[in-house]
Amino acid sequence: MSFDLRFTKGQGTGNDFVLFSDPEGESELTPTQIAAICDRHFGVGADGVIRAVRSANLDAGAAALAENPHAGWFMDYYNSDGSVSEMCGNGIRVFTKYLLDQGLADLHPGDEIAIGTRASVRTVSRTSNGFQADLGLWRLDGGEPLVRAKQLPVARPGLGIDVGNPHIVVALADDEELESLDLGFQPILDPEPVHGANIEFVVPAEPLVDDGVGRIRMRVHERGSGETLSCGTGAVASALAVRHWAGAGAPNDWRVQVPGGVLGVRMFQADDGEHVALSGPAELVFDGVLTLA
Numbered sequence: 001m002s003f004d005l006r007f008t009k010g011q012g013t014g015n016d017f018v019l020f021s022d023p024e025g026e027s028e029l030t031p032t033q034i035a036a037i038c039d040r041h042f043g044v045g046a047d048g049v050i051r052a053v054r055s056a057n058l059d060a061g062a063a064a065l066a067e068n069p070h071a072g073w074f075m076d077y078y079n080s081d082g083s084v085s086e087m088c089g090n091g092i093r094v095f096t097k098y099l100l101d102q103g104l105a106d107l108h109p110g111d112e113i114a115i116g117t118r119a120s121v122r123t124v125s126r127t128s129n130g131f132q133a134d135l136g137l138w139r140l141d142g143g144e145p146l147v148r149a150k151q152l153p154v155a156r157p158g159l160g161i162d163v164g165n166p167h168i169v170v171a172l173a174d175d176e177e178l179e180s181l182d183l184g185f186q187p188i189l190d191p192e193p194v195h196g197a198n199i200e201f202v203v204p205a206e207p208l209v210d211d212g213v214g215r216i217r218m219r220v221h222e223r224g225s226g227e228t229l230s231c232g233t234g235a236v237a238s239a240l241a242v243r244h245w246a247g248a249g250a251p252n253d254w255r256v257q258v259p260g261g262v263l264g265v266r267m268f269q270a271d272d273g274e275h276v277a278l279s280g281p282a283e284l285v286f287d288g289v290l291t292l293a
């Protein structure tokens with residue numbers, strides 16, 4: 001039986017999503033339906049699909065509510081191949097914009113909104129050019145696998161970082177090397193992490209630190225979506241990796257240039273340890289209705 005799905009297309013630094021609202025949690029899509037929606041030739045075209053579900057109506061949402069009773073909405077995130085991800089840094093800003101635009105939530109200047117995700121509850125606040133999401137605690141994880149990518153002459157060591165979802169960050173020599181990468185091909189990790197990983201390639205800007213702010217350029221091959229114009233959690237992992245490599249005295253504020261724009265990353269001390277926050281734009285582009293089989 002076919003049914004109509006009312007959706008909104010949104011994007012943050014060119015990382016684009018199809019969003020729809022399913023407050024009761026009655027319209028879970030299959031991986032095949034998600035892949036069809038995200039197909040750039042035969043569907044709407046997107047890097048991922050985000051379902052807005054009331055946390056009370058989803059098992060993962062119940063855990064979010066237990067953690068923070070204000071996390072009334074859950075960001076149910078899927079990659080373009082239909083696989084689930086725990087977290088999406090660009091997605092959570094676009095999701096917040098969507099909730100506000102649909103009249104599903106309020107966010108006054110100076111306030112924050114709590115959102116349930118599979119990587120626990122995240123809080124989002126407004127900034128001058130969009131939103132900032134506190135992505136919480138981070139950790140070095142996933143070891144240092146060797147990374148092979150098309151057009152890289154030799155394998156390079158990566159650094160595993162978990163910011164709610166898994167990342168491997170690889171330092172490249174210069175812009176020329178970054179631009180020459182062919183990320184239409186899936187880079188190979190040795191060893192391959194059990195749950196896969198998003199892979200970021202980074203180069204420092206010249207100078208690396210300008211006026212107390214670290215500056216890097218990044219390209220990404222996302223788990224479940226391939227090369228995208230931006231990955232928010234990837235930008236965060238990249239800034240954390242470069243700060244780690246730079247050692248003592250490296251800044252806590254970073255500006256990450258991605259093919260789709262610029263993201264801000266800030267590390268700060270919270271009660272439970274060091275958190276990392278991501279800031280950047282979020283835009284809703286158009287609304288539509290899809291008939292799904």
Ligand SMILES: N[C@@H](CCC[C@H](N)C(=O)O)C(=O)O
Nearest residue numbers: 085088089090165231232233
């Ligand atoms: N683009 C997102 C990350 C989306 C999920 C990722 N592909 C995964 O599988 O973990 C971002 O902005 O963080």
